[in-house]
Amino acid sequence: MRARTFLRHHVDLRAASVRAERRTCRDLEEALGGIARALRLLEECEVTDPCAPGAPLVCNLGALSGTPVMTGLRTFFSGFSPLKVSRGGVSAPMWSAGSDRFGVHLRALGVEEILLTGRAGAPTVLVVERGPAFRFESGADLLGLTVNGKIQALARRFPGAHFAVIGPAGEHWQAVRYAAIALSTENQIRSGDCKPRFCGRGGFGGVMGSKNLLAIVATEPDRLPAAAPALKALNLEVARGDGSRRYRDADKGNGAGGTWFLYEALGPVHALPECNFTTTGTVASGALARPAVEAHTEVRDESCFRCGIACHKNAYGPDGFSAKIDYEPLNLLGSNLGIFEFDAVAALIALVDEMGLDSISCGATLSYAMEYNRRHPGAPVAEGLSFGDARGAARAIRAVAEGRLPQLGQGVRRLAEETREGGYAMECKGVELPAYLPHTNPGYPFALAGGHMSMRTYLLLMFERETGLDYWVDAITRRGPMILRDDLLGVCKFGGMKDEAMSEALREAAGIEATADELRRAVLRTHLRGYRLERRLGFTEEDYDPPAAAHERLPPLELPHFLTRGFHVELKRRVLARFDEMLAEEGL
Numbered sequence: 001m002r003a004r005t006f007l008r009h010h011v012d013l014r015a016a017s018v019r020a021e022r023r024t025c026r027d028l029e030e031a032l033g034g035i036a037r038a039l040r041l042l043e044e045c046e047v048t049d050p051c052a053p054g055a056p057l058v059c060n061l062g063a064l065s066g067t068p069v070m071t072g073l074r075t076f077f078s079g080f081s082p083l084k085v086s087r088g089g090v091s092a093p094m095w096s097a098g099s100d101r102f103g104v105h106l107r108a109l110g111v112e113e114i115l116l117t118g119r120a121g122a123p124t125v126l127v128v129e130r131g132p133a134f135r136f137e138s139g140a141d142l143l144g145l146t147v148n149g150k151i152q153a154l155a156r157r158f159p160g161a162h163f164a165v166i167g168p169a170g171e172h173w174q175a176v177r178y179a180a181i182a183l184s185t186e187n188q189i190r191s192g193d194c195k196p197r198f199c200g201r202g203g204f205g206g207v208m209g210s211k212n213l214l215a216i217v218a219t220e221p222d223r224l225p226a227a228a229p230a231l232k233a234l235n236l237e238v239a240r241g242d243g244s245r246r247y248r249d250a251d252k253g254n255g256a257g258g259t260w261f262l263y264e265a266l267g268p269v270h271a272l273p274e275c276n277f278t279t280t281g282t283v284a285s286g287a288l289a290r291p292a293v294e295a296h297t298e299v300r301d302e303s304c305f306r307c308g309i310a311c312h313k314n315a316y317g318p319d320g321f322s323a324k325i326d327y328e329p330l331n332l333l334g335s336n337l338g339i340f341e342f343d344a345v346a347a348l349i350a351l352v353d354e355m356g357l358d359s360i361s362c363g364a365t366l367s368y369a370m371e372y373n374r375r376h377p378g379a380p381v382a383e384g385l386s387f388g389d390a391r392g393a394a395r396a397i398r399a400v401a402e403g404r405l406p407q408l409g410q411g412v413r414r415l416a417e418e419t420r421e422g423g424y425a426m427e428c429k430g431v432e433l434p435a436y437l438p439h440t441n442p443g444y445p446f447a448l449a450g451g452h453m454s455m456r457t458y459l460l461l462m463f464e465r466e467t468g469l470d471y472w473v474d475a476i477t478r479r480g481p482m483i484l485r486d487d488l489l490g491v492c493k494f495g496g497m498k499d500e501a502m503s504e505a506l507r508e509a510a511g512i513e514a515t516a517d518e519l520r521r522a523v524l525r526t527h528l529r530g531y532r533l534e535r536r537l538g539f540t541e542e543d544y545d546p547p548a549a550a551h552e553r554l555p556p557l558e559l560p561h562f563l564t565r566g567f568h569v570e571l572k573r574r575v576l577a578r579f580d581e582m583l584a585e586e587g588l
């Protein structure tokens with residue numbers, strides 16, 4: 001590979017200074033960018049407190065972010081996570097990703113990577129302009145505003161720009177470990193509605209807040225990338241091919257309806273998490289499935305910038321926009337809290353979005369508190385929050401985001417350590433589980449950055465029904481990490497493109513020559529680096545255990561029960577041994 005370089009801007013919030021550094025890529029991983037490059041940077045950092053002024057927060061792009069490749073819209077925030085932690089109390093790196101035009105603007109302004117350190121003396125807005133040039137402005141007027149409040153205020157101040165902002169949760173970083181970073185969308189700025197995309201997982205809104213940085217502004221560039229003729233066929237495949245079929249609507253080449261389709265896939269076999277990752281065995285969740293909701297609510301198929309998929313849907317009530325509906329928030333703020341009435345769930349989703357919380361971590365923490373209270377009615381937490389109590393959930397969400405309920409703001413791992421009831425705390429390595437039952441996914445403990453973002457094993461049992469040890473060792477060590485590919489490249493996982501097509505896209509849109517095999521190897525090496533870093537930081541075998549409840553039989557669940565404690569112990573032994581072997585094979 002010919003030597004490639006990339007531009008890193010070091011931004012010191014304390015000194016209000018910026019230094020540009022051009023670096024030579026050491027390998028394909030660094031040339032691809034995104035999380036691969038961020039992990040290489042983070043493995044050289046020593047951090048004990050992710051929210052200390054010196055702790056790094058990396059904002060960067062993948063090689064295809066901001067190019068004409070459809071869904072090439074990803075911006076990544078990486079760093080040491082306030083949530084992810086070993087049993088010994090050591091924090092570890094992870095990342096989160098979000099779409100729409102913020103990353104497109106960064107690319108067009110000439111930005112590839114921003115390394116943020118330091119803590120500003122007052123609330124600050126970082127403004128990126130053509131050049132690229134950086135300046136710091138006061139963010140005092142934004143303090144206390146919701147996510148949409150901040151974005152609309154910034155849109156008036158910087159016409160044509162796009163934004164990365166934190167909400168109240170990020171401002172209260174001392175009391176909230178799962179604050180998100182919101183990225184403005186074109187639809188949001190045009191409509192005024194709260195429709196951002198979120199870099200949600202890992203709590204990086206709190207890391208940004210700890211730097212007293214309320215927003216990053218990517219001002220309007222001279223021009224945006226035009227659709228390139230050479231990519232036309234590829235973009236058509238992204239929009240209408242088999243890989244994205246589940247995530248688009250029926251009128252777009254027989255789509256299955258967006259991430260929401262999972263209600264119709266998992267519901268009939270009772271594999272939808274209900275009431276803290278169990279299952280009620282009833283049809284209650286059916287009320288939240290899309291056909292049931294569309295009987296009384298307008299649902300629009302509205303996408304991110306230039307995306308032909310539109311994986312999420314927007315719901316509208318009599319007073320206009322009500323909430324953005326994705327499977328994870330719908331489930332974890334609905335069925336999994338025992339709340340089955342759509343308008344109530346939509347209101348919770350909208351509230352979590354406005355407060356700038358990660359809906360997955362927030363929902364899983366609330367469901368743990370509800371389950372704890374069910375078991376301990378005489379000594380409840382969080383004012384006796386209970387399953388089905390939408391008003392109580394809304395009160396708790398607001399209190400968490402405003403820093404008034406740190407007991408829940410610390411997330412499930414630390415809450416369960418306090419209550420000494422970790423068996424039904426649905427997290428691995430301190431990161432709350434996404435909306436798939438742990439009983440069905442032996443891969444959760446081996447994910448680097450959230451169980452469905454970084455380990456593709458979460459729907460395998462549903463679609464392949466395999467329960468053998470050999471199958472799962474292979475699924476976790478070979479197939480599972482491949483989900484990281486798009487987090488190197490800067491495209492959406494929902495595009496479902498084959499490696500060969502991505503190789504062509506890299507050549508056409510980024511001038512990077514990499515065969516499909518080389519691409520797969522770069523992805524695997526990135527996973528292995530993340531695993532190696534965990535072990536170097538002191539993660540032990542005990543850190544790769546799921547919650548004990550994952551081993552229990554769930555009678556209404558119509559999928560095989562196989563993840564016994566004995567199965568897991570043998571699986572873990574073989575998976576960790578295989579990862580160690582692979583590290584040696586790769587010379588890492």
Ligand code: SF4
Nearest residue numbers: 304307310311492494
């Ligand atoms: S697939 Fe979904 S998240 Fe990705 S760009 Fe399209 S609409 Fe946005």
